[in-house]
Amino acid sequence: MTVDPRRSSPTTAPVRIAEADGHHAVLTFSGDLDAPALRVLEEILLDHRLREPTAWTLDMTGLRHIDLACAYALLRAVTETPEREIAITVRGARPAVHRTLRHAGVDTVATFEH
Known part of the structure; x- marks a missing residue:
């Protein structure tokens, strides 16, 4: 992951891989995930630890x-590879975040827990 140190440090990035093994991965999100953070998000979603x-x-x-x-x-990250089905669970999304995810269609491929 490449993060511009002037913008944020890896510990304050809005998304990080908290854990990943061959069966399950946990990504944690914090703060605001908006246009300036899109590149960081896309890089993390391409991380080799999320392939399996x-x-x-x-x-x-x-x-x-x-x-x-x-x-x-x-949504693209979990639907681009049709040969590998990924079960997605979204945990703890605030109402505004849940609404945005729903507008993007994430609710069609994910289960939401509150």
Whole structure:
């Protein structure tokens, strides 16, 4: 992952891989996930640790805002490879975040937990 140190450090990036093994990955989100963070999100979604897991948990408890471009990036990441089906669980999304994810169509491929 490449992060511009003038914008943020890896510990304050709005998304990070908290854990990943061959079966399950947990991505944690915090702050605002908007246009300036899109590149960081896309780089993380291409991380080699996310290639094998068939279940992803997106922990959005700390996420205040997500824009549509970032929501679409999440949707693309889980639907681009039809030969590998990924079970997505979104945990702790605030109402505004949930609404944006729904507008992008993420609700068609994910289960939401509150």
